[in-house]
Amino acid sequence: MAKQNLNKFTDLVWTVTEEGIYKDDLSLDFHSFVLIISGEMKIIQADKAYTFGAENVLLFPRNQISAVIKQPKDGRPYKAIVFGLTVERLKSFYTKEKPNLSVAPDSSVRILGDQPLLKSFFSSILPYFELEQNLPESIAQLKFEEAISILRFIEPNIDSVLADFSEPGKINLVDFMEKHYKFNMPLEKFAYLSGRSLSTFIRDFKKAFQVTPQRWLTKKRLELAHFQLSKKGRKAGDIYLEIGFENLSHFSFAFKKQFGYSPSEL
Incomplete structure (x- = not known):
C-alpha cells in the first residue's frame, strides 16, 4: 500500500x-x-x-x-x-x-x-x-x-x-462501460462519471446489458484475460492488475470458476 x-x-x-x-x-x-x-x-x-x-x-x-x-x-x-x-x-x-x-x-x-x-x-x-x-x-x-x-x-x-467546473453529463452508458470496464472502480464512481445517480446507473445498466453491473464487469474482465493468455501468450501475473483484479489468487479463482480450468493450464 x-x-x-x-x-x-x-x-x-x-x-x-x-x-x-x-x-x-x-x-x-x-x-x-x-x-x-x-x-x-x-x-x-x-x-x-x-x-x-x-x-x-x-x-x-x-x-x-x-x-x-x-x-x-x-x-x-x-x-x-x-x-x-x-x-x-x-x-x-x-x-x-x-x-x-x-x-x-x-x-x-x-x-x-x-x-x-x-x-x-x-x-x-x-x-x-x-x-x-x-x-x-x-x-x-x-x-x-x-x-x-x-x-x-x-x-x-x-x-x-x-477553470472548467462542469460536472459529467449523462452519456451513452454502453459506450462508456465498453471503454472503461477494465478499471476496478466503485459503482458510485462509474455512475457519477456517466452522469447518473447510482440508482439510475443500475437501472439503466440492467436495461442495456440484461445483467447486474458486477456480473457483467467480472465476465468482461475474464474474457479479456482469456484472450490475453490464449492469443497473446501473456502470463497471469502480468495481466491481472491491468484488467481490474486486486490480487493474483482472486483472479485465478474467478478465472477457473468461469472457464473450468486455471490460467496456468492455457
Whole structure:
C-alpha cells in the first residue's frame, strides 16, 4: 500500500512512497500537480497510456478514469510530491483572475518539461513536511496561487482545464462501460462519471446489458484475460492488475470458476 506523508494542510500537498509495485484504479475529483522524485509511474487510460520517471513533472486532470501503476526503478523506490488543485480553491482563484477560455478543454495528462520555475516551486514545498504545527492558511493560499501562476505561464491555455467546473453529463452508458470496464472502480464512481445517480446507473445498466453491473464487469474482465493468455501468450501475473483484479489468487479463482480450468493450464 502507498505510504503517504501528509503535511498539516492535507488538501494541498503530500508525498507518496512505494517500496514495491503498487496499482490503483482511480478518478480523482481534483487536479494533481506532481513531481516524480524517483521510481516510475504508468498511467493507463481507456485510449492512452503514459510512463513517467524521475524528475518528470505532470498535471493530471480531474475526473479521468485511470489505472496508475507505481514501482521502483534503478534501485530506488517510487517517490513523488503531489500538490492538489481542488475545485473550491480554483473557483476562488478565478473569481479574481479572468480565465483564458479561447480553446476547448483538453483532459490529457500534461508533461510539463524541464522548467526552472517548476524546480523552484517543488523545492520550496519539501520543508513543509518537517513542520510540527499547522501550515498557516495565508502561506497555503500563496503557494496555491504560485502553482496556478506557474502553470498559466508554462501552458497559456491551461485555464480551459483548470477553470472548467462542469460536472459529467449523462452519456451513452454502453459506450462508456465498453471503454472503461477494465478499471476496478466503485459503482458510485462509474455512475457519477456517466452522469447518473447510482440508482439510475443500475437501472439503466440492467436495461442495456440484461445483467447486474458486477456480473457483467467480472465476465468482461475474464474474457479479456482469456484472450490475453490464449492469443497473446501473456502470463497471469502480468495481466491481472491491468484488467481490474486486486490480487493474483482472486483472479485465478474467478478465472477457473468461469472457464473450468486455471490460467496456468492455457
